Amino acid sequence: MNADPAMAPGADGPLPAYRARVAAGKLAADPAQARAAEVLQDLWRRTRGYDPHPEEPEQGGFFARFLRRKPVAPEEAPAGTPMGLYLVGEVGRGKSMLMDLFFGCAEVPRKKRLHFHQFMQQVHARIHAWKKQHGDTADPIPPLADSITAEAALLCFDEFQVHDIADAMILGRLFQALFARGTVVVATSNTAPDDLFRGRPGRDAFLPFIALINRRLDVLVLDAARDxxxxxxxxxxxxxxxxxxxxxxxxxxxxxxxxxxxxxxxxxxxxxxxxxxxxxxxxxxxxxxxxxxxxxxxxxxxxxxxxxxxxxxxxxxxxxxxxxxxxxxxxxxxxxxxxxxxxxxxxxxxxxxxxxxxxxxxxxxxxxxxxxxxxxxxxxxxxxxxxxx
Missing domain, CATH: 3.40.50 (Rossmann fold)
Incomplete structure (x- = not known):
């Protein structure tokens, strides 16, 4: 899903776009938002032209490509892969707006922005399709990660949150495979990584995923005063x-x-x-x-x-x-x-x-x-x- 065209800020990056909106009276000046825009500007620079192992287009729809894809063995994140960003703060502080400014001008040939809940719905549907064809004993995670990476080298998630144990059990292996394939993740959330899935049964099995997020994403707290x-x-x-x-x-x-x-x-x-x-x-x-x-x-x-x-x-x-x-x-x-x-x-x-x-x-x-x-x-x-x- 592409960002709203009205959010497209041009070719100079999210920080000039943010300052232009403040100057035009479309946004109120906010020091916390300005700091976040500076961090996103640095990420914009580091991801310009980023496109690890692009693939030739394949015939057929997504599910046809996914179901016949051979898995790639897990490995460490490729050298030179930019660190992603986890933007956390209370509701209404402008996290989604800032991420959309970044996404709109990100010079990454393959990029996607979607609500995290929507992403997990797609993940479950694709896993179900894989198991229907290959059986319950087949591992769907490597081919799923291959297919997602083929679609996007940059994934921007809005409202990252984990409420469901089924999601929690999938996320660790899936994100490890995505990072190993060079995928860059930018996410907004109301919850700090260390507080994800807190107090839920089975959280101990979720802790390696939290550690992975902290290793592969810079965590930035957006502490704007106004909602x-x-x-x-x-x-x-x-x-x-x-x-x-x-x-x-x-x-x-x-x-x-x-x-x-x-x-x-x-x-x-x-x-x-x-x-x-x-x-x-x-x-x-x-x-x-x-x-x-x-x-x-x-x-x-x-x-x-x-x-x-x-x-x-x-x-x-x-x-x-x-x-x-x-x-x-x-x-x-x-x-x-x-x-x-x-x-x-x-x-x-x-x-x-x-x-x-x-x-x-x-x-x-x-x-x-x-x-x-x-x-x-x-x-x-x-x-x-x-x-x-």
């Missing part, structure tokens, strides 16, 4: 009535503002052997319409996955609720509970203000707590709270 994302959402109206074309336009603008004008793309969340499709997502913001989210037989696990993976939900078209659509109302109640518990910010269009969404019928009293929470979630104190994953 720019929360500043943006606190300046936005979050509940739009009625749910008409005007409200839809307002939600379009809110999504663009909260994602830094990033083009949202479909995403998929994996839940215990099944998946949940997200129609539009970018930089921790998800967008659904009400019927997609509450008109289908989804349950608490689905809404919990959304609440832990996204700091903001943009929701189109909440209707008036009542006994005639109580199944939808019940799911909406469950959704709001999950959002509330994890401090997810909600921007929505609706047929009425929360107190008037469910006014009649025997279950109207049940909705009173939900309406109270929806009202609280519009307040400045709530919007200033940190997302809980």
């Amino acid at each position: 720019y994302r929360r500043d943006r959402i606190r300046a936005l109206p979050t509940w739009h009535v009625p749910a008409d074309m005007r409200a839809e336009g307002a939600l379009d603008r809110a999504f663009a503002e909260l994602t830094g004008e990033a083009a949202g793309e479909p995403a998929r969340l994996t839940l215990l052997g099944r998946s949940l499709d997200v129609p539009q997502a970018a930089r921790g913001v998800a967008r659904f319409d009400f019927d997609t989210l509450c008109g289908r037989p989804l349950g608490p696990a689905d809404y919990l996955a959304i609440a832990t993976h996204f700091h903001t939900l943009v929701l189109d078209g909440v209707p008036r609720l009542g006994p005639e659509n109580f199944d939808k109302a019940r799911r909406f109640i469950t959704l709001v509970d999950a959002l509330y518990e994890h401090r997810v910010k909600l921007v929505a269009s609706a047929a009425a203000v929360p107190d008037q969404l469910y006014e009649r019928g025997e279950n109207a009293a049940m909705f009173e707590r939900t309406a109270s929470r929806l009202n609280e979630m519009q307040g400045q104190e709530w919007l200033a709270l940190e997302h809980l994953t």
Whole structure:
């Protein structure tokens, strides 16, 4: 996935691009961001023209190439491979913006930028395809690393995080193989490497991966004082009535503002052997319409996955609720509970203000707590709270 064209800064590197945005008033001057831009500028210089062992194009699609690829034996990182970068800091400090400036001007012929969760979904799909063809005893990691390296010598990951034991068990060997093939990794995260997967069962087996990250990536803490994302959402109206074309336009603008004008793309969340499709997502913001989210037989696990993976939900078209659509109302109640518990910010269009969404019928009293929470979630104190994953 390429970076937003609007982020492309030109040929001089991320530091001049950052300074130009500050001078133009598009960004507020921030010493921590400026220091990070300087580090990224140095990495930009070291990766100019970087292209280890490029390969001739092969016939067929990615899976055809992956399934027939012969593994390359692991080795130490090739001499001259640039160190990557792990940019860590609290949410809203500008990590993704800075990485996009770097990616947009990186002079690496083969490069990819994607959300880390999306990357892991692709990894699991490719491993499943390999085992289906070669059997469960075949080792998919070396050919998978070969294929990823053939696609990109520079991998930029947004929101690097590990919540799943299946991911944790794959990552160590996969990243060791990628580094051995000369892949350069740049990642943003809210979690320092030493705190990844902390407190989870099986973490001892994950520690070699943490050590690998610390060896192959420079760790830079972005300690900007302001949470720019929360500043943006606190300046936005979050509940739009009625749910008409005007409200839809307002939600379009809110999504663009909260994602830094990033083009949202479909995403998929994996839940215990099944998946949940997200129609539009970018930089921790998800967008659904009400019927997609509450008109289908989804349950608490689905809404919990959304609440832990996204700091903001943009929701189109909440209707008036009542006994005639109580199944939808019940799911909406469950959704709001999950959002509330994890401090997810909600921007929505609706047929009425929360107190008037469910006014009649025997279950109207049940909705009173939900309406109270929806009202609280519009307040400045709530919007200033940190997302809980």
